[in-house]
Amino acid sequence: MKKIGALLLALTLIAGMLLTGCGDSKEEGGSGETKEGAIKSVAFLAGALGDKSFIDISYAGIKSAGEKLGITYKAVEYGSDKSKMEPALLDSAETYDMVIFSGNEFLEYLYKYPDEFPDTKFVAFDIEPGTEIKMANVFAITFRQCESDYLAGAFAMTLSKTKVVGFLGGMEAPVINDFLVGFIEGVQRVDPNGKVALVYNGSYSDAPKAKEFSLMMVNQNKADVLHQVAGGAGLGVFQACQEAEIWGIGVDADQYEFFKDEKPEIAAVIITSAEKRVNVALETAITDTYNGTATYYGTREDWGIEKGVADLAQNDFYEANAPQACKDAVDAAREDVKSGKVKVTTGYGMEQEELNKRRNSVKP
Incomplete structure (x- = not known):
């Protein structure tokens, strides 16, 4: 009652x-x-x-x-x-x-x-690690987006000619820093001296501002690959890539597929995306619940590469345009994470001093 x-x-x-x-x-x-x-x-x-x-x-x-x-x-x-x-x-x-x-x-x-x-x-x-689940009819998923961005960082640094890549986050928030920490580790896997130009946009919707910041990273820092983790504001990053004639990396979804029909000129600069395959996770949870096989209610679980919900988009455009060296770098990084050889660090719960140290270590 x-x-x-x-x-x-x-x-x-x-x-x-x-x-x-x-x-x-x-x-x-x-x-x-x-x-x-x-x-x-x-x-x-x-x-x-x-x-x-x-x-x-x-x-x-x-x-x-x-x-x-x-x-x-x-x-x-x-x-x-x-x-x-x-x-x-x-x-x-x-x-x-x-x-x-x-x-x-x-x-x-x-x-x-x-x-x-x-x-x-x-x-x-998209629940923060350590969150207590207080109800038996609740299942919570924490995404290890740091793992998909580990792959994105390895890809970007292998692709970069200047060895400076750009990262634009929507806000300085734990979830964005989780992406960032993984991205930095991926960059440093390929080149310990690789650089990451970093800007927080202060908004997930202000695309013009994101474009301005992105062009600043290109012109001032010589970044030649840009990765956006900024929701709808990411459109501005791709517009900057289009103007600067460089590659962009999307986030969450396969953004090339989202844009290819509606905005083909934008899709043409999105060589891949760091996917947080929420669709796979939610379809799994719904199907398991429907079939009566969901045993995880009352708990929270971390889902990442091993669960198939964190990866890089590998569509036909990627296959046609990504250099083989980039594909090889991603494949090797993915296998190292799946096998447990590499444990990607999460940004959740990281002390500010440690986060600053990591950001400063790759500052152009």
Whole structure:
């Protein structure tokens, strides 16, 4: 039995959400024949679809699972107003068998209602290491994006002629620094003296600013390969690559595939992407739950190269344009991580002094 107080709060918050026009949903999945007791519906909480990166690749995995299993799936877009997050969570938890979201903030909202949704499964992804899972119906995934960026760093430094590569992060945040630490280790694997020009954009959406910073790294630091870890602002990095006639490396999704039809001129500079294959992870979690084989609820797990969710994009464009030396460097680095020969350092929990030391060690 759900607590009346929680229901009243949920109804109040949801009413506010509807009145303000936020929390729009896009329902695309139909109901198919499902097993007895299997989940029949999934809701995905997201700020907004259309980023050509993390959010879109996440939803792609949910959509794929929904279509294969014949279950309903929905994207609930709560926009940029954080006050809409909690009502979106509560509404979805009341309505859908599984609710999927990213980030620790949603977990904190959920923990306010520990006994309210016993029959709902929650999958929380992109969760910080060390996070305590307090509910038996929650599964949390921490991505080892440092491993995909280890491959990106090895690729970039092998490709670079100036031995200076650029890294543009959206914000100075733990998740971005996790990418960065892996990238630096990949660079130094190839060349201990390799340099990384670094800029934090201060925004995940300001593409013009990202372009300006990127051109600064090219013109002032002589960076000749640029890697963006900045969400939608990454478009500015690729625009700078186009202007400077150099290669760019995408993030999260295979960004060449996202841009090749809509913006082919942008796709033409994206030689590869450091993939955080959220789609693979979420499709796996949905499928396991549907089949009743998900034994990991109530826990948090680290998923990376070994789980197939961290890698570099190796599409036809990569195969046609990446030098063989770069491919070989990536293949060797990947095998070293998979075998356990190399343990890529995570940026999560790293002391600021150590992080500064690493950044300064590759400063142009």
